[in-house]
Amino acid sequence: MVGSVIPSSRKLIDRMLGPVKWEETRLFVEYGPGVGTFTRIILDRLPADAKLVTIDTNAEFTAFLKESIDDERLVAVTASAADVEKVLEDRGLGKADYVLSGLPFSTLPPGVGDEIGAATARAIRPGGAFLVYQFSPKVRDFIAPVFERIERGFEWINVPPATLFWAWREPAE
DSSP, X not given: OOSOSSOOOHHHHHHHHTTOOGGGOSEEEEEXXXXXXXXXXHHHHXXXXXXXXXXXXXXXXXXXXXXXXXXTTEEEXXXXXXXXXXXXXXXXXXXXXXXXXXXXXXXXXXTHHHHHHHHHHHHEEEEEEEEEEESSGGGHHHHTXXXXXXXXXXXXXXXXXXXXXXEEOOOOO
């Protein structure tokens, strides 16, 4: 149900969210929020006029977030990350500034990782980024074809240690 039995470390969270320009962020999307380890920290940093859309295939996690987090900026949705464009369009939300994912790309059914990578690239505004933390570097195969620039890091202070990716949509010249 979740990618790891131990929640992400604060060190991993801070490092993963480090490049985010919070003052410029109006729409943040999180795939697979689970019980909200990242969700709560994102909401703490998000401007008052911004929105956080969480997308999870597990309706129980979506219900838990809605019940446990009282914040009008949170839009918790039960759906597939591959449907991110429809989720945003149905709510009149436009392009995301950032999308965060801890989804286990290496274990997704064939084709789903490619669908999520492509849909995410289309859902992010130029200058925005797809922030991905994984326990396997395989996710690069799904994001490299659709993002202009990818930075990679590693966080040892997490159980298990995680590979980090920041995949950027470059502004048109």
